Amino acid sequence: MKVAIQGERGSYSHQAALELIPKAEILACSRAVEVFDAVESGAVGCAVLPVENTLAGSVGEHLDLLMERNVFVQQEHRLRIGHNLIAAPGVKIKDLKRVLSHPVALDQCRKFFQKHPGIEAAVFYDTAGGVKHVMAGKLTDTAAIAGKQAADEYGGRVLQAGLEDMKENFTRFFRFVREKRVLSSADKTSIVFSLTNVPGALFKALSVFSLRDLDLSKIESRPVRGKPWEYMFYADILSAEEKVLDRALRHLAEVADFVKVIGAYPRAR
């Protein structure tokens, strides 16, 4: 099965895709829009993209695209993020002058840089891309911070594992497909809705869930493009009974300007 990801081969997305689909044939796209294009055109069977990290927060661009494009989320997956210091074979920590990584990853490894003040934290566009760069250039004074998948992919050596300051570091991924098909095991539903900006609008919208004892595991706002200071809301609803959820969504449609179901899937544990 062909699976599109955003970022380089060897990235955390690559790792997540393999955990979901062990025999995945990976299509690595440099931009998120290309991932959606590949799914919508049928060039791939599905895609795996990160939607939130428990330290950094949501990946707004990916949520926006899930709202805009014709795809459907069928699975969620939680990946434990372990950052590794990866260098070319033979290179030692004392040889290092700089370490490349994505700014979010660098920021999650502050203690390492405090312990090694002689090593510069250098911003790179991608975690795995840093390892690829180090290995392609046969650099001996530069390492990269990335997932272990990147070491496997490019032949790097893990000099030190567990570089992340906070061990409670997880990224949530969505696997999405072209056709809307709800699996019978689905008990979590993701929606996006927008409200007229009047006092109490969100309170009213949430009442459709509260009054039916439906639990939201997450709600979050995103700006509406082209309408400054207006917001849409993304919500994940935990639900077992389809009928109750259907009624709640019909009720929500009465108070919201716009409602879209972006996916339904079994909740990750």
Added chain:
Amino acid sequence: MKVAIQGERGSYSHQAALELIPKAEILACSRAVEVFDAVESGAVGCAVLPVENTLAGSVGEHLDLLMERNVFVQQEHRLRIGHNLIAAPGVKIKDLKRVLSHPVALDQCRKFFQKHPGIEAAVFYDTAGGVKHVMAGKLTDTAAIAGKQAADEYGGRVLQAGLEDMKENFTRFFRFVREKRVLSSADKTSIVFSLTNVPGALFKALSVFSLRDLDLSKIESRPVRGKPWEYMFYADILSAEEKVLDRALRHLAEVADFVKVIGAYPRAR
């Protein structure tokens, strides 16, 4: 008055700081934590930091720091973001092989790169930093995308203005100080609160505002560090009457685990 910003001189933050405090003496910090350190230690009188952009969404790291640190927001400011193509004097668009900028800025100028397929969009850590790099290296095949302030600061020439795809592109900045002092003109209050993760908790929390006809201009969730899949909420409350707001916040404290007022200020128009 000394004013701390995050990022290079010539950045949009520099521009926002000057619009707020025309005679500001700028302290440019490379990291947001240094900005908060400077305010808390009294090394600067205040700081100006972006908290959200109408296209990209919130700056989560800055919201988290406003929650954690002992500072108080006293002013908000909306800056229209106009992206400019800036190069060394004499360099023309046809000479360019690449254009540097922060990934968010590059992403907001897609049409320019579609129109100029021969020019590579290259990720740089900072918008103004890109201009500084181009000018310091006297590069003749490279330009940068940044605010006009950066051209002034580093002696660059604006080759083309208005590169942004969406004109409705604004960034909201907060000016914050060390001491909590509410100006009499304040009619907007920013708070952060956390809730026990039980069904309907947010609905209950919002009721304290709705039942008093208090309007929230924004609400947004952020992950709680160290507690995966739990969230805090940031809310901006529009309010004229101090008494009503006080009562609402007391009521909120009954249903929330934690409530903090991070600022009170006159709303920007």
